[in-house]
Amino acid sequence: MVEVIHPFYESHRGAMEAAMRHRLELAGSMLRERAHLSDIDGIGQEVMDEFGIVLTQIPYVGGAASRMTDFFMRLLGFIAISRVLRRHGVPVAVIGEIEREAYKAQLLTIPEAERLASGRQFMSSENQRLLREQAAKSHREEFPDDFVYDFVEPGPGDEFEFGIDYKACGFCKFAARHGDDEILPNICGLDFDAYAARGIHLERTQTLAGGASHCNFRFSSLSLD
Template sequence: MLISRRTFMLGVLGAGCVLSSRPCFASIAQGIVAPLTDDQLNASFAGLCAGAGQLLAGRLSPNDLQAALTKARVLHARLLPLPDIGGPDNLVYSSFVVGPQYVALYKALSPYGVTAKEVGKLVYDLAAHSYAQQAPTLKANGERLFSPGYYAILRAWAERSRRKRYPMDWVQTVFRGDGTDYDLGIDYTECGLMKYFAAQGVPELAAYPCYVDFPASRAEGTGLYRTTTLAWGGEVCNFRYRKGRAVTQGWDKA
């Protein structure tokens, strides 16, 4: 996204932890990011594993937890480089980097009885904490989502997606709202993460990244409301943004 160029990483959650200043997740409101190398992606995932280790302490024995997270880091490295969806100029590039993270965590933890939903909640909690810590910075970028200049960027991005040049890409349309119910609408008719998880043999993961959109929007002040997604069985992912609206949805209310 054209506005800010940043590397998105997820820090560690827990008592006495040190939280990275850059989250693993990004929304389309945050602008075009700088390209991420495989080394940077692996470093980001190591931070996520550190946070996961804190949240899973007590659920697994220390030896099992260490073994699972070591395996996860190996799996993540093997899943790189990312499939091509047009690079960082694609506004969902920073969303796509989480695909290997979910897959690696799930495949490493599932032999120990950790379910796809539990992996989803684990990542959701880490991301929500990271977003909340950075709300002032994210909100400044979020306000740009509603500017005329950024609307033009969104429309061009959506038009490119409908050419379907990249098999793993999202496909979407962008439109203005009525200013009452919403200011900006985006309907996704194809989801890159759904395709990626299916290709990796773990389609059961697809529903869970959708939840992270809510704490992201809350931190950005972009007022997301959504009633359905492709991963939840809908025909579209119907994102509706209204500047300043309270985001009431989340993991328990979506």
Template sequence: MNIYKFIYNITMFRSRRFIIKNYGAEFWQKFKTESFSVFKKILLELPDIGKSIFSFNYAYAPSYIAWYKTMRKLGLSAEEADDLIWKMNEKMILTVPKIFLRSAGKIYLESFRKKAAAHIERQKNGKLHENDWLIEYRNLNKNSFEIDIKRCGFITLAKKYGAEEMLPGICAVDYIVAHYMGNGFSRTKTLGDGDDCCNCRYEIKGKCPLQVPAGMK
């Protein structure tokens, strides 16, 4: 099973009881059938961006788009769809024991900073896929770094499949991930909200609120 299908399937499995309890069995059956149909279509058309440092982020896009479009089709408001996707992410993340989540968060960010220079070099040489992320990277100290995202592959796909409405709400998932992985994360600008970049600051060891602070999108 590839990473795209794994993300979709484990999140649906972990969210089943919550969705049935809060929205009913009929909603769940329709949601499961319709979202999987949309997911399969996107997956068949999805270009490979190669061994990008953002390939794991990219792997979530087909699921998010399929879920969001289906939720809206089934009558949920934009805010309700955002809330449900946040909850689904939380359910999926907490499949992993918290002690392992902290280790995973540290490993992921340390790996990112080690590979950032190579990503920037490929970017300068025009070797990134058009769906890949364009960034500026700044190493601050042993624990912290910043990236300004100038182009987001997730937004590229959202626009292609008419799911722009999910932005910037879906971007708030970054806070959920950082919170449970024990990383520091903050930003004051977001591409999905029409800003010129996502100005992200990460701390390998830090704190992040579970909900998006006012003004931090």
């Protein structure tokens, strides 16, 4: 049976593949020096081939109507990188370091003003209202492979501005289905850099991938003075 890409992801395939190639370029020296790989072009082609497989596996969770679609589109490509590097014997911890540094470098290619504006929008009261609405909607579980989460208001003495508790994780479901449990924590590690690049401090002390009952994301604005 020939696997097919969902039409929504097919329509974004060019941009997603371009982002993957950019990550591989940024990771090139690290693949040589830390993973001790020499055929970087060959590794890159293996990753792009594996990414083609991942594209057929990405679950549809509502497309543009769901905020979680963007998480799948931006981060599941790292599964392809992890799969290939594991096949070449690279330790999971080293893979995680390479992926985080390549992702951070990629994020920092976006102009600072643009990144910080995106962060302010995320922390805005308008976006918090949207997050509350989408959190409530997530409990309907319209798409079985989607995330389920609660919006968290700060209590007395809390220093965060708001939080999200993920009760079910789309990445965990994906990893369990496709045998990627070992490399899943590397995806979790990318969150800190993604938010920091936008001027947001993320505090998280537990994850579903690590065996906890939920992932406890807590957000506050970074002081940029």
